[in-house]
Amino acid sequence: MLDDKCFACVKKHLPVLSDQNIVDALLTNKWARDCVLQAAYEAERVRFTHTTIQDSFRSVGLVPWDPTRVLHLARVILGIDPPSYGVADAARTAAAAVICLSHDRHMAGKKKVVAGRAAAERRRIYSAVDLVAADRARMAATVAAEKAKAAKDAQKEATKLQVARDKAEQERQRMLATCRLCMSRVHRGGKLWSVCGCGRFRSCPMCMKQSVAKALVGAHVMGCLQRG
Numbered sequence: 001m002l003d004d005k006c007f008a009c010v011k012k013h014l015p016v017l018s019d020q021n022i023v024d025a026l027l028t029n030k031w032a033r034d035c036v037l038q039a040a041y042e043a044e045r046v047r048f049t050h051t052t053i054q055d056s057f058r059s060v061g062l063v064p065w066d067p068t069r070v071l072h073l074a075r076v077i078l079g080i081d082p083p084s085y086g087v088a089d090a091a092r093t094a095a096a097a098v099i100c101l102s103h104d105r106h107m108a109g110k111k112k113v114v115a116g117r118a119a120a121e122r123r124r125i126y127s128a129v130d131l132v133a134a135d136r137a138r139m140a141a142t143v144a145a146e147k148a149k150a151a152k153d154a155q156k157e158a159t160k161l162q163v164a165r166d167k168a169e170q171e172r173q174r175m176l177a178t179c180r181l182c183m184s185r186v187h188r189g190g191k192l193w194s195v196c197g198c199g200r201f202r203s204c205p206m207c208m209k210q211s212v213a214k215a216l217v218g219a220h221v222m223g224c225l226q227r228g
Contacts (some may be wrong), residue, residue: 004056004059004060004092005052005055005056005059006047006048006052006053006056009047009052010040010043010047012047013042013043013046014036014039014040014043017039017042017043018035018036020039021035021036021038021039022035060073061073073092076092076093076096077092077093077096078096116131116132116135116136116138116139117138118131118132118134118138119134174186176199176200176202177202178202179193179202179203179204179207180201180202180216181204181207181210181213181216182206182207185204185206185207187202187204190205192205192208193205194208194217196217196220196221196224197224198224201217201220201224203216
């Protein structure tokens with residue numbers, strides 16, 4: 001608000017000073033690229049005077065203090081009150097409306113922005129659609145690779161569990177086929193072995209020659225008959 005009057009005065013002198021600097025640069029064979037910036041500095045020194053600054057404070061109602069003016073200008077900038085102080089207020093209100101509309105469009109378009117990464121070759125022009133498609137293809141390949149890795153890891157774990165179960169079952173079958181008396185010989189189909197009908201007790205021919213073994217076998221058989 002305070003710089004409205006100051007910059008309005010600067011803009012009145014800036015084109016003239018800029019043209020003069022450009023002409024001087026062309027006549028003296030100097031670079032003309034800094035002529036506008038130099039003209040801006042010169043215009044600021046000329047127009048940013050004590051009187052102009054006082055007029056700026058007075059126009060916005062700060063010195064002397066005018067609360068009605070200050071509140072009105074604030075409401076005009078916010079687009080609440082219509083302008084009532086001439087062309088300056090009308091321009092200010094129009095600029096505020098344009099800024100608000102631009103901000104709304106920016107926020108609406110920001111939601112549609114798609115971010116991603118894509119490999120691009122040098123000296124080749126890519127469209128936004130191609131880059132987005134490349135990023136989606138890369139993401140799809142990454143997801144597929146992760147799923148394949150997860151499936152492979154799950155298969156490995158299942159194989160390990162199955163091997164452990166098979167090993168435990170083999171050990172259990174070996175224990176069932178082992179002589180319960182000497183616990184050293186394993187039954188591999190010999191007909192001389194004494195096997196109970198439950199399949200959980202068997203004794204080798206060497207142990208069956210002992211009287212103690214016969215008593216143990218008889219006791220186990222009696223237990224199985226009672227359970228049956």
